[in-house]
Amino acid sequence: NAGVTQTPKFRILKIGQSMTLQCAQDMNHNYMYWYRQDPGMGLKLIYYSVGAGITDKGEVPNGYNVSRSTTEDFPLRLELAAPSQTSVYFCASRTGTGDGYTFGSGTRLTVV
Amino acid sequence: QQQVKQSPQSLIVQKGGISIINCAYENTAFDYFPWYQQFPGKGPALLIAIRPDVSEKKEGRFTISFNKSAKQFSLHIMDSQPGDSATYFCAASNIGTSGSRLTFGEGTQLTVNP
Structure with missing residues (x-):
């Protein structure tokens, strides 16, 4: 049972480039989330999804897009990367019953 | 608006001591x-959680104390060990809202010296 799998683990982007951060879970969880983690700032919610085909903005959605075509996958798209998007990105999922999140191991992104 | 505020930012404790992290x-x-x-x-891993209908929850060396009237909760780590050295985040959510999304505190970096 893999849990939540994020790829890639590391990536360096140039300003203006685009990329997709992949997230997949094999626990049949309906709820999925994308957070970014910056030093001393905790985790900030970017986007979330309550099921396939349903997504909504979190606290810091600007510069990002998501899609949820299947229960398993929840990719995060960065368009026109900016240095402010340098961060560690975490994907998480949960069953929807009020239990805790299961997090992936993260993607460390640097925009130069 | 910071809805969950965590302190201290960093904490150093001797092995065997009690580590206390607070959130409001x-x-x-x-x-x-x-x-x-x-x-x-x-990635972060769930350690322990509490609902507001109880004032305390204990799991092994980890205890959450919850004060609803003060809108505060804290994590106590008894007999702290070097292996407990990590960053700890408190969080909160309203289960009834869309996505039941968590709001996190800023984190506490705990160091337990041997």
């Missing part, structure tokens, strides 16, 4: 309060 929240609709533990290079 603003939104009275929050009804789920978990703590997460994060080791370097890893």
